[in-house]
Amino acid sequence: MPFLAAYILIVAFFAGSAFGSFFNCWAWRIVHHESILHGRSHCPACGHPLGVLDLIPVFSWFLLHGKCRYCNGKISPRYVIAEILSGAGFVLCVLRFGLTMETARAVLLFCFLFVLSLVDLESYLIPDRFILAILALWAVTLPMILREQAMTAMSAMENVTENFGALIGKGYLLGTVSGIAVGGAMLIISLIFDRVTGKESLGGGDIKLFFAAGLYLGAAGGLLCVMVSCFIGLIFAFLMRQERIPFGPSISAAFMITFLFGDPVIRWYLSLLGV
Ligand SMILES: [Zn+2]
Structure with missing residues (x-):
């Protein structure tokens, strides 16, 4: 059972950090009035579309030493911090409520609050x-x-x-x-x-x-x-x-x-x- 619990928590962390990566992108596009449905993820500095290797949550940033592979521009640590926080949020929801309806509600609430916070940080709105x-x-x-x-x-x-x-x-x-x-x-x-x-x-x-x-x-x-x-x-x-x-x-x-x-x-x- 401890292995199963650890496995579930690890999956929750990676799901959370993957969502965190998506939330960063979503919030950025809300602030810059771009649609989330169109266009691929791109480097905020040079606009180069990002490949699969650049899009692994948390790891990409550390692997690339916080720099863009194409323009060598510095990528703010806030993106990776957001991914880690988002992963941690998912883990806490699962730790608190197990695998229940409450967990689903807590995770959704967390997601809304998280994107809203990212947008507020950037735009004061x-x-x-x-x-x-x-x-x-x-x-x-x-x-x-x-x-x-x-x-x-x-x-x-x-x-x-x-x-x-x-x-x-x-x-x-x-x-x-x-x-x-x-x-x-x-x-x-x-x-x-x-x-x-x-x-x-x-x-x-x-x-x-x-x-x-x-x-x-x-x-x-x-x-x-x-x-x-x-x-x-x-x-x-x-x-x-x-x-x-x-x-x-x-x-x-x-x-x-x-x-x-x-x-x-x-x-x-x-x-x-x-x-
Ligand atoms: Zn770049």
């Missing part, structure tokens, strides 16, 4: 279509996830299927209320902040992303996500050493961390409040 994709993913998968959770938690209880309609309704309602609470709170805070500092703090895309986090994580999880994203944002701002940093990548990372590993922390602080 979060395209609405990614927010919409994340909302649609939530709405479509919620009944399946609730069913899967109900089945595993209490397969012996007979009234699970009976009350299932009510359970789904409650899930939609709770998620929507949490989304509005988290997104609304961040909107108010950012408006106050903008007034006080006279600068724009959060963009519209950031607020929408917090709304989406509330849907998936609930109000308590959403609050944790806000705190973690501020923490990551501070580190990120320190590392980047620039005045203005896009906040989307920090929110996305916090969203994913809370989604995968937030439950014990949320239970702990709710117990402190006596809930």
